[in-house]
Amino acid sequence: MARxxxxxxxxxxxxxxxxxxxxxxxxxADALRELAVRGDVPAGSVLPSQRELALVLGVSRSTVTAxxxxxxxxxxxxxxxxxxxxLRGAGxxxxxxxxxxxxxxxxxxxxxxxxSGALPGLADVAEAVGALTAGELAPLLGxxxxxxxxxxxxxxxxxxxxxxxxxxxxxxxxLVTAGxxxxxxxxxxxxxxxxxTVVVEDPTYRGALEALxxxxxxxxxxxxxxxxxxxxxxLRRLCGSVRPRLVYLQPTAHNPTGRSLDGPARREWxxxxxxxxxxxxxxxxxxxxxLDGDExxxxxxxxxxxGSTVTVGTLSKxxxxxxxxxxxxxxxxxxxxxxxxxxxxxxxxxxxxQLVAVRLLAELPRARARRRALLRERLAAAEALLRxxxxxxxxxxxxxxxxxxxxxPGADTEATAQLARRRGVSVVxxxxxxxxxxxxxxxxxxYAHGVDALAAALPTLLxxxxxxxxxxx
Numbered sequence: 001m002a003r004x005x006x007x008x009x010x011x012x013x014x015x016x017x018x019x020x021x022x023x024x025x026x027x028x029a030d031a032l033r034e035l036a037v038r039g040d041v042p043a044g045s046v047l048p049s050q051r052e053l054a055l056v057l058g059v060s061r062s063t064v065t066a067x068x069x070x071x072x073x074x075x076x077x078x079x080x081x082x083x084x085x086x087l088r089g090a091g092x093x094x095x096x097x098x099x100x101x102x103x104x105x106x107x108x109x110x111x112x113x114x115x116s117g118a119l120p121g122l123a124d125v126a127e128a129v130g131a132l133t134a135g136e137l138a139p140l141l142g143x144x145x146x147x148x149x150x151x152x153x154x155x156x157x158x159x160x161x162x163x164x165x166x167x168x169x170x171x172x173x174x175l176v177t178a179g180x181x182x183x184x185x186x187x188x189x190x191x192x193x194x195x196x197t198v199v200v201e202d203p204t205y206r207g208a209l210e211a212l213x214x215x216x217x218x219x220x221x222x223x224x225x226x227x228x229x230x231x232x233x234x235l236r237r238l239c240g241s242v243r244p245r246l247v248y249l250q251p252t253a254h255n256p257t258g259r260s261l262d263g264p265a266r267r268e269w270x271x272x273x274x275x276x277x278x279x280x281x282x283x284x285x286x287x288x289x290x291l292d293g294d295e296x297x298x299x300x301x302x303x304x305x306x307g308s309t310v311t312v313g314t315l316s317k318x319x320x321x322x323x324x325x326x327x328x329x330x331x332x333x334x335x336x337x338x339x340x341x342x343x344x345x346x347x348x349x350x351x352x353x354q355l356v357a358v359r360l361l362a363e364l365p366r367a368r369a370r371r372r373a374l375l376r377e378r379l380a381a382a383e384a385l386l387r388x389x390x391x392x393x394x395x396x397x398x399x400x401x402x403x404x405x406x407x408x409p410g411a412d413t414e415a416t417a418q419l420a421r422r423r424g425v426s427v428v429x430x431x432x433x434x435x436x437x438x439x440x441x442x443x444x445x446x447y448a449h450g451v452d453a454l455a456a457a458l459p460t461l462l463x464x465x466x467x468x469x470x471x472x473x
Contacts, residue, residue, distance in 0.1 A: 004041055006048035010057060012040055024059065024065035033076055036087050039218045042195055046084040112457040115426040117402035117446040121320030124367050129361040138383045140351055146341045150176025151354040157361045158327050166295040172332045173306060175339055176349050180285040180314035180326040184208050186338045187281055187310055188215040196245035201231060203433035205283060208248055219435040232268040239276050245362060246279040251300040253286035256433045256444040257405040258398020266300050274304055281310045288318040290400035291376050294369045295443055307331040315357055325357040341371035375448055382454055388456050402448035409467050413443050415468035425457045
């Protein structure tokens with residue numbers, strides 16, 4: 001078992017004594033737990049003795065003793081006589097799903113659910129299912145039904161989707177996945193080893209944070225200013241001292257902020273990624289939900305070598321979450337590597353879903369236009385409501401996506417969300433989207449379900465924000 005030096009641990013424990021609520025032992029325990037969760041201290045590392053760590057931190061030994069005791073009680077620390085105290089990474093088994101997104105899809109009866117931005121399905125899905133014929137299925141039924149890389153017709157259809165956007169793509173560069181979440185998970189499994197540094201935006205998609213954390217990645221945030229900072233220059237400076245394994249980006253209809261990078265910011269990112277030779281993962285899951293224009297968005301990584309890029313896409317955001325069809329676009333070598341892992345999980349995606357997806361790709365431009373028109377209408381209604389009922393709350397108009405990224409001045413939105421949940425309103429605080437638990441003054445508020453849901457929940461949210469110290473609205 002590797003031991004971590006007290007001096008190195010001291011450098012990692014920055015700000016813990018002066019930040020956060022609670023007594024000193026609790027703050028130290030929280031800081032040590034965070035190091036384990038983020039992978040900064042590998043699971044299994046033996047911590048310094050209580051006396052040694054107390055000395056280097058300038059605290060009493062009783063403070064360290066109490067902190068270690070708290071971690072032992074949580075199952076985070078295992079003390080072995082003669083061997084020291086070993087830090088565990090995962091803790092209790094249900095910690096990961098309890099912190100993850102499953103709560104967004106498991107609302108209790110009577111709950112006003114603002115925890116998910118997933119949209120109801122379009123009628124196109126039912127029409128595509130109803131249009132399937134026995135003649136289409138018959139040739140496929142003569143084989144075993146397993147297509148590890150995806151149905152050839154669908155792979156070609158997705159490749160044509162990119163070619164229509166001006167990005168040369170062959171079917172061999174496409175892997176069909178069970179939605180974009182599986183695609184991100186596969187990338188984490190195939191391309192990231194425990195302890196690898198992965199650069200992410202701050203904030204970013206929480207499903208990606210979960211997949212990368214579960215893999216043991218060390219997450220390094222850039223662009224912490226949110227909508228006003230692309231983070232490309234910050235990445236260039238960072239690479240002067242560390243070499244990231246990959247960079248995960250959402251340049252279009254970013255989740256949760258809804259912002260899209262403009263032309264100059266995209267060029268800056270492309271130049272930095274190309275000049276440094278970094279592997280880039282561009283998640284375009286919400287790109288079809290931009291608010292303006294009716295054309296497909298060209299991926300930021302277009303023009304970079306396909307062997308060092310992955311583009312993640314999906315039909316689930318635009319058409320229906322129940323249609324679990326997404327994809328990865330990358331080099332045939334990367335696609336083969338991802339497919340090998342995928343077959344160990346599910347062998348192949350549903351052939352029927354993929355046949356439906358082939359039909360829906362043909363309807364994509366029309367569906368895109370309808371969905372975007374509806375989003376614009378509902379965004380206007382939500383903004384009008386918030387301006388009247390919550391005049392102190394702040395947000396930037398999103399370029400896309402189904403939600404507003406709202407700043408609640410003075411609030412601790414972690415506490416706001418906890419209070420609201422006890423009163424039947426489910427909402428996600430900003431820190432859930434941050435690799436470093438930032439943005440605790442932010443809430444993600446879905447507007448795409450219609451203004452009635454937001455209006456019903458808003459009085460409770462205002463009151464809970466006030467109770468958490470905000471002054472409400």
